[in-house]
Amino acid sequence: xxxxxxxxxxxxxxxxxxxxxxxxxxxxxxxxxxxxxxxxxxxxxxxxxxxxxxxxxxxxxxxxxxxxxxxxxxxxxxxxxxxxxxxxxxxxxxxxxxxxxxxxxxxxxxxxxxxxxxxxxxxxxxxxxxxxxxxxxxxxxxxxxxxxxxxxxxxxxxxxxxxxxxx
Amino acid sequence: xxxxxxxxxxxxxxxxxxxxxxxxxxxxxxxxxxxxxxxxxxxxxxxxxxxxxxxxxxxxxxxxxxxxxxxxxxxxxxxxxxxxxxxxxxxxxxxxxxxxxxxxxxxxxxxxxxxxxxxxxxxxxxxxxxxxxxxxxxxxxxxxxxxxxxxxxxxxxxxxxxxxxxxxxxxxxxxxxxxxxxxxxxxxxxxxxxxxxxxxxxxxxxxxxxxxxxxxxxxxxxxxxxxxxxxxxxxxxxxxxxxxxxxxxxxxxxxxxxxxxxxxxxxxxxxxxxxxxxxxxxxxxxxxxxxxxxxxxxxxxxxxxxxxxxxxxxxxxx
Numbered sequence: 177x178x179x180x181x182x183x184x185x186x187x188x189x190x191x192x193x194x195x196x197x198x199x200x201x202x203x204x205x206x207x208x209x210x211x212x213x214x215x216x217x218x219x220x221x222x223x224x225x226x227x228x229x230x231x232x233x234x235x236x237x238x239x240x241x242x243x244x245x246x247x248x249x250x251x252x253x254x255x256x257x258x259x260x261x262x263x264x265x266x267x268x269x270x271x272x273x274x275x276x277x278x279x280x281x282x283x284x285x286x287x288x289x290x291x292x293x294x295x296x297x298x299x300x301x302x303x304x305x306x307x308x309x310x311x312x313x314x315x316x317x318x319x320x321x322x323x324x325x326x327x328x329x330x331x332x333x334x335x336x337x338x339x340x341x342x343x
Numbered sequence: 344x345x346x347x348x349x350x351x352x353x354x355x356x357x358x359x360x361x362x363x364x365x366x367x368x369x370x371x372x373x374x375x376x377x378x379x380x381x382x383x384x385x386x387x388x389x390x391x392x393x394x395x396x397x398x399x400x401x402x403x404x405x406x407x408x409x410x411x412x413x414x415x416x417x418x419x420x421x422x423x424x425x426x427x428x429x430x431x432x433x434x435x436x437x438x439x440x441x442x443x444x445x446x447x448x449x450x451x452x453x454x455x456x457x458x459x460x461x462x463x464x465x466x467x468x469x470x471x472x473x474x475x476x477x478x479x480x481x482x483x484x485x486x487x488x489x490x491x492x493x494x495x496x497x498x499x500x501x502x503x504x505x506x507x508x509x510x511x512x513x514x515x516x517x518x519x520x521x522x523x524x525x526x527x528x529x530x531x532x533x534x535x536x537x538x539x540x541x542x543x544x545x546x547x548x549x550x551x552x553x554x555x556x557x558x559x560x561x562x563x564x565x566x567x568x569x570x571x572x573x574x575x576x577x578x579x580x581x582x583x584x585x586x587x588x589x590x591x592x593x594x595x596x597x598x599x600x601x602x603x604x605x606x607x608x609x610x611x612x613x614x615x616x617x618x619x620x621x622x623x624x625x626x627x628x629x630x631x632x633x634x635x636x637x638x639x640x641x642x643x644x645x646x647x648x649x650x651x652x653x654x655x656x657x658x659x660x661x
Binding site for chain 1: 379382383386387388390391392393491581649654655658
């Protein structure tokens with residue numbers, strides 16, 4: 177169906193070097209559930225940061241709650257550090273409309289007032305509906321609106337991309 | 344076959360009227376979602392915007408402080424506007440019919456009704472007659488059901504005991520008048536609890552409960568022996584006059600939970616009670632305040648469970 181050829185592992189290497197440049201000594205990584213959380217976990221290891229990275233879910237702040245209802249996977253926000261005064265580097269697999277990022281920033285502020293929030297993504301597919309931009313994106317592509325792009329991880333921890341047609 | 348009025352065509356919850364007939368998956372969805380909301384208490388901002396701009400009307404045709412308050416807190420933590428109506432003292436007392444009351448409140452743009460009524464089935468009637476975008480939660484109807492209490496009891500049991508499929512649960516006291524007992528029995532059965540016991544005197548625990556798959560015990564010692572969970576019910580004082588019981592002291596002697604009787608249950612058994620408790624009637628103070636008592640955690644969990652129910656039904660359309 178798609179002629180898209182995205183090598184997620186090669187893009188991860190680019191993301192790693194981009195994120196390295198964003199990380200001050202006191203900065204913390206926060207991955208967006210689900211794909212972004214996988215990426216943040218691996219970045220935390222590869223950047224040899226101590227402790228655990230944070231994980232954040234958009235479920236409680238989504239703007240499509242009225243039409244899509246309560247997400248089954250809301251219970252994933254885990255921020256094992258005090259957010260107040262911290263530089264936060266948000267990590268996600270795909271940046272599209274920007275609505276998930278808006279929701280996630282609201283979620284983050286429920287825990288305190290960070291010093292700064294930046295965003296790094298594996299793929300920026302355009303189509304923004306909000307004034308949100310990534311500081312780092314390993315690839316920029318364009319996809320038809322009807323396609324959903326997301327990260328997958330196999331048992332060995334290797335990343336690939338999946339494309340689904342939206343129903 | 345007629346569709347369960349609590350579920351939409353896709354099997355999603357749109358009202359919470361009874362635990363009877365709810366699939367196990369829906370019960371687990373509510374309990375899982377409640378876990379999320381429990382963690383909201385650890386945040387600096389203990390509020391989420393899911394019901395922002397929605398109006399929740401608490402319609403209590405029968406008195407209740409605790410249940411009404413926990414529903415109010417739950418709705419406010421979801422950012423809803425909450426309107427408390429003490430119907431017992433207002434329109435209904437002036438002769439307005441239930442459906443006229445509902446029609447009037449709907450004209451005030453209600454999005455959700457939380458209903459307590461002395462008549463079994465009143466929340467069903469409201470759910471059938473309200474606009475499609477309006478959701479109804481049963482906060483206790485007659486002797487029929489008290490589903491959010493049943494769900495918070497299930498949350499409490501899951502929190503402390505993890506797995507329902509190996510448990511012995513004893514429900515003790517005035518089962519026949521208890522909508523809590525009925526909701527608990529349906530929920531425990533759906534969640535796969537292998538042994539449910541109904542314990543109490545013959546006048547308060549009818550033998551036909553056995554048809555619900557419950558083991559009926561008129562002897563307290565037999566009833567709580569080896570139990571993992573003991574749910575004590577409030578002895579409703581108003582029943583005492585109906586010659587169903589000789590006296591409160593007599594009841595306490597036979598069925599009151601004392602440290603001696605509790606010793607017959609498993610050493611790690613938990614003691615629950617929906618409140619308000621009558622110390623020295625159905626439960627001894629040493630047990631109510633003891634280390635096996637989880638009565639206060641039940642209250643905390645109750646808020647999270649009510650947040651879960653309200654957010655799930657508000658997100659699904661008829």
